[in-house]
Amino acid sequence: MSYTNILLENNNNITTITINRPSKLNALNRDTISELHEAFKEASLDKHTKVIVLTGSGEKAFVAGADISEFANYNIEEGKMLAAKGQELLFNFIENLSTPVIAAVNGFALGGGLELAMACHFRVASDQAKMGLPEVSLGVIPGYGGTQRLPQLIGKGRAMELIMTAGMIDANTALNYGLVNHITTLEELLPFCEKIASKITRNSSVAISAAIRAINANFKDEVNGFHTEIQEFGNCFGTEDFAEGTTAFLEKRKADFPGN
Structure with missing residues (x-):
């Protein structure tokens, strides 16, 4: 299948999915969410894929958030449907995928971007990465699983503070909180993830x-x-x-x- 907003590459039983909207800081819109669903489904059904690595194109952003222009005028029911469909199609889908998924967080992971990273089975960040859930600054809350997965990963109190302040944390803080497993330089991020993935491929x-x-x-x-x-x-x-x-x-x- 051909994609407009993402890139797929498979080497040594590792499929790398790259969100490729650098001019939009890889923001999630409907089409990108749909393409990601199809890409993850394609990779999971590929007998040559034993691990999936998810990252963003460029040096600035993993995913800088959702495309706000798509839902700024939604009503209550449309908002509920947006969250429900997104969770089912992508975020819960990734979490429950039988193929391991590593998020290689190369830059900003904000809002839906951090929620996407948290849906992956674990995360590795570059030392340039910044993470946060700024939704309350827009008068809304995280809707793609952020209020559930963040407390699971870093604890209730820290999650409450991060969500309520709409603040960002750097990679070192994320490591201290347990939000990411490792920090590397940007240049070493994908090779480091591939090294971990290679270890996984040797097992059942x-x-x-x-x-x-x-x-x-x-x-x-x-x-x-x-x-x-x-x-x-x-x-x-x-x-x-x-x-x-x-x-x-x-x-x-x-x-x-x-x-x-």
Whole structure:
């Protein structure tokens, strides 16, 4: 599939998705959200993709926010639909993807941009990155999962302060808060993410998918994460990857996982 607002590249079982609207600081509009959904779906169905890295084009922004001009005149119901559709189509879709997703935050990640990064399974930031949820300065609140994922990642008090002040934090603060896992220079950001992704590709993609489902279950209402873990753990015993992994261990050789 061809895309207008994003770029796709696959190397060594790693698909890099780049949001490519540098003149708009990679802001999210309807078309970009739709294209990202299709790109993530395409990558997740590609047998040659074991890890997805998401980043923004240029040096200034990962995603500087949503395209405000698209919804400035919305009414209450339209606002609800905007949030509901966006969460289902992209943000929740990424979070529940069975393929690991790393956000490579190269610059500003504000509003919907930070929400997009938080939907990824973990984040690496350049030392130039700035992050925040400034929605209340526009008379609205984060609507793409920001009020839910930010407290999960950095704690309720810090999330309350960051959202209420509409402020930004730098990469070092984000690292201290646990919002990002690592900081690198801008030049080393993608190579560093690719190095982590390469480590992931050596392991069982089936087991990693099961781990994602088990971890996410802990954050879902009325779902017992421990029960999900037990189910996913047991299911692993019926996979070809489990047979290969345990056999390779006993034979003292490197596992060659079939991905089944």
